[in-house]
Amino acid sequence: MPHKPNDTKQLLAQAQTGDMDAFAALFEQYRPLLYRLAYRLVGANDCEDVVMDTYLKVWRAIPEFRGKASLKTWLCRVLRNCAYDYLRQRARAQARTVSVTHRGDGDEEVAAVEHIPDTDRRPPDREAIGHETEQIVREAIQQLPEHHRVTMLMRDVDGLSYKQVATSTGVSIGTVMSRLYHARRKLRRILEKSLGDTPV
Amino acid sequence: MKQISNKELRELVQRAEPTPRIPRADAFWGRFKARAECMPRETNERPPAYPRLWPKLALGAATVITLLLMLVVLEFPQLPVDNASGEPLSRVDELDVYIDHTSVMIMKDRRSGGTLVWITGTEATTDG
Numbered sequence: 001m002p003h004k005p006n007d008t009k010q011l012l013a014q015a016q017t018g019d020m021d022a023f024a025a026l027f028e029q030y031r032p033l034l035y036r037l038a039y040r041l042v043g044a045n046d047c048e049d050v051v052m053d054t055y056l057k058v059w060r061a062i063p064e065f066r067g068k069a070s071l072k073t074w075l076c077r078v079l080r081n082c083a084y085d086y087l088r089q090r091a092r093a094q095a096r097t098v099s100v101t102h103r104g105d106g107d108e109e110v111a112a113v114e115h116i117p118d119t120d121r122r123p124p125d126r127e128a129i130g131h132e133t134e135q136i137v138r139e140a141i142q143q144l145p146e147h148h149r150v151t152m153l154m155r156d157v158d159g160l161s162y163k164q165v166a167t168s169t170g171v172s173i174g175t176v177m178s179r180l181y182h183a184r185r186k187l188r189r190i191l192e193k194s195l196g197d198t199p200v
Numbered sequence: 201m202k203q204i205s206n207k208e209l210r211e212l213v214q215r216a217e218p219t220p221r222i223p224r225a226d227a228f229w230g231r232f233k234a235r236a237e238c239m240p241r242e243t244n245e246r247p248p249a250y251p252r253l254w255p256k257l258a259l260g261a262a263t264v265i266t267l268l269l270m271l272v273v274l275e276f277p278q279l280p281v282d283n284a285s286g287e288p289l290s291r292v293d294e295l296d297v298y299i300d301h302t303s304v305m306i307m308k309d310r311r312s313g314g315t316l317v318w319i320t321g322t323e324a325t326t327d328g
Binding site: 018020024028031032035036038039044047048051052055056059060062063133134135137138141152153156157158184187188191192195 | 203204206209210212213214215216217218219220222223225228229231232233235236237239240241
């Protein structure tokens with residue numbers, strides 16, 4: 001439940017002076033969104049760690065927060081940076097090549113990190129089902145570029161609004177719509193080839 | 201080749217991709233507090249702004265210089281020059297003081313022809 005503006009101001013002031021309860025009360029409302037974003041960026045294994053690291057970084061930095069961006073925008077930006085750090089660490093650990101490039105379609109610099117599959121991403125019960133079509137769809141989704149995949153999953157699976165996806169990923173709503181269109185089109189092409197006559 | 205509609209595509213994705221399980225708030229914030237207590241935070245204390253002392257310092261310096269000049273004039277009345285011509289070396293025709301003050305003294309040294317203007321009581325106006 002979002003707080004009233006006055007409550008937010010008061011909680012923020014208290015959090016800035018070191019009140020952890022006020023900090024938790026202020027930021028709890030964004031936690032589900034952060035979990036979804038982290039889950040889509042790094043997968044289930046590191047999701048919890050990324051969210052925790054994000055909050056710890058914000059806790060350290062909040063005395064310096066001057067309100068130039070909204071709390072949600074700031075939080076999502078910190079989370080994306082944490083997530084990319086995790087992906088880089090994971091890539092190093094797996095001795096895989098990581099390419100960091102500048103992608104210029106957002107309103108800020110976002111490091112595009114080659115997606116490193118999270119091997120333990122599936123919950124055990126989902127693994128047990130092992131439906132062939134689901135496996136094909138999962139593999140097809142993994143073929144999408146990261147920014148297309150994250151946008152499509154946050155919108156179509158997590159059910160977030162365009163605005164929420166835009167805030168989470170740090171781009172405009174127009175960019176979200178464009179990414180969504182391209183993601184669906186690419187995925188449809190892949191699936192139409194790979195599914196063929198397989199019953200859906 | 202089978203055509204996949206938008207709706208079918210969304211359903212396929214939803215079936216294939218799990219949603220994250222979000223931990224309970226109390227468990228999460230308990231872990232957060234345990235870790236946050238061990239880490240330093242950035243301070244929001246700013247260094248104090250440089251005190252605006254220069255107006256007071258300037259006023260003090262001006263007062264000291266004035267007093268020294270007065271001492272020189274009073275103690276050594278023949279200095280700086282012996283004005284033999286009798287014509288004053290300087291004079292005050294008009295004096296405008298643009299700040300509040302309590303008094304103005306204009307002193308003339310007849311022998312040297314010099315003029316000294318001394319304004320007092322200007323301190324109260326420096327604080328704005």
